[in-house]
Amino acid sequence: MKYLYLLGYPLGHSISPAMQNAALRACDIRATRYVKNPMPPEKMREMILALRAPHCIGANVTVPHKQTILSHLDELSELAREIGAVNTIIKRDGKLVGDNTDAYGFLQALRVRRINPAGARVSILGAGGAAAAAAYALAQADAGEIILLNRTLARSVELADRLNKKFPYLGLAINDWDALAQSQLIINATSVGMSPRVDESPAPKHFVFPKHAIVFDLVYNPPATKFLRDAKQNGARVIGGLEMLIYQGARSFELWTGQRAPIRVMRTAATAALNEIMQTSSHKG
Numbered sequence: 451m452k453y454l455y456l457l458g459y460p461l462g463h464s465i466s467p468a469m470q471n472a473a474l475r476a477c478d479i480r481a482t483r484y485v486k487n488p489m490p491p492e493k494m495r496e497m498i499l500a501l502r503a504p505h506c507i508g509a510n511v512t513v514p515h516k517q518t519i520l521s522h523l524d525e526l527s528e529l530a531r532e533i534g535a536v537n538t539i540i541k542r543d544g545k546l547v548g549d550n551t552d553a554y555g556f557l558q559a560l561r562v563r564r565i566n567p568a569g570a571r572v573s574i575l576g577a578g579g580a581a582a583a584a585a586y587a588l589a590q591a592d593a594g595e596i597i598l599l600n601r602t603l604a605r606s607v608e609l610a611d612r613l614n615k616k617f618p619y620l621g622l623a624i625n626d627w628d629a630l631a632q633s634q635l636i637i638n639a640t641s642v643g644m645s646p647r648v649d650e651s652p653a654p655k656h657f658v659f660p661k662h663a664i665v666f667d668l669v670y671n672p673p674a675t676k677f678l679r680d681a682k683q684n685g686a687r688v689i690g691g692l693e694m695l696i697y698q699g700a701r702s703f704e705l706w707t708g709q710r711a712p713i714r715v716m717r718t719a720a721t722a723a724l725n726e727i728m729q730t731s732s733h734k735g
């Protein structure tokens with residue numbers, strides 16, 4: 451048996467195992483399983499040893515390792531280096547190669563809704579791995595201006611510096627909260643609003659979402675975050691994080707297996723797993 455790991459801490463109720471195992475079954479890849487492997491930050495050495503074991507053929511990496519793992523890998527794709535975060539590891543000729551499929555997943559979630567960010571003024575809340583992937587994807591898709599809004603200013607500055615090197619003509623602003631109301635696309639790439647803290651929003655208190663805006667929350671549990679509920683109430687068009695999760699997972703699957711990802715199967719499995727988590731937590735709550 452070969453294994454694909456999901457590495458992170460804590461892993462809690464992740465829907466990736468259900469989604470990836472359904473894809474493996476649908477493609478008749480019977481001898482590989484996708485399993486959770488919770489690893490706290492102090493266990494980086496054990497994590498790398500687990501990845502190097504012959505039965506491991508790759509992994510997904512999530513919070514808190516997406517950035518810290520970079521220096522422990524043998525190679526990085528250009529994209530992972532530029533974004534500064536890895537969410538997928540592929541074993542190639544015994545080497546651990548880090549890649550990033552979040553940027554693709556993010557853009558694909560817009561594309562399937564026929565949303566083209568070219569020329570748009572975009573605000574991104576957050577400056578971690580997900581925000582970096584979203585900002586990179588938007589810059590590549592010719593967004594007009596990107597406004598980075600984050601609690602820790604130093605992190606936004608660092609991300610803006612990196613984006614500026616790669617995209618010197620991109621309009622960039624940092625912590626300009628007034629620009630939020632004039633944005634065409636507003637993205638939550640913070641972890642605020644994630645279950646179980648479902649009544650929190652990263653938007654400023656009393657913020658009125660512009661009616662014309664498209665509001666995208668990368669959080670997928672719950673599907674309707676407070677951020678999205680408030681935006682919808684003001685008439686904005688809203689997008690939850692599930693579709694991005696499915697497309698980033700599909701791209702990871704293709705990198706590991708070389709086979710085309712069965713998107714429909716993955717969507718069905720991810721949706722069912724998320725519904726089950728929602729039901730379990732509503733019974734507990």
Ligand code: NAP
Nearest residue numbers: 576577578579580581601602605639640641668691694695
């Ligand atoms: P991360 O690197 O740990 O970054 C977390 C971000 O959230 C930072 O900007 C942090 O601000 C901010 N934050 C955390 N708590 C906050 C609070 N109480 N108030 C204000 N800001 C706060 O995590 P990440 O990997 O970027 O992930 C961020 C979110 O995106 C998570 O919810 C994750 O599940 C989601 N995500 C979704 C997908 C998908 O496929 N749908 C993919 C990737 C990530 P500071 O810098 O100030 O700490």
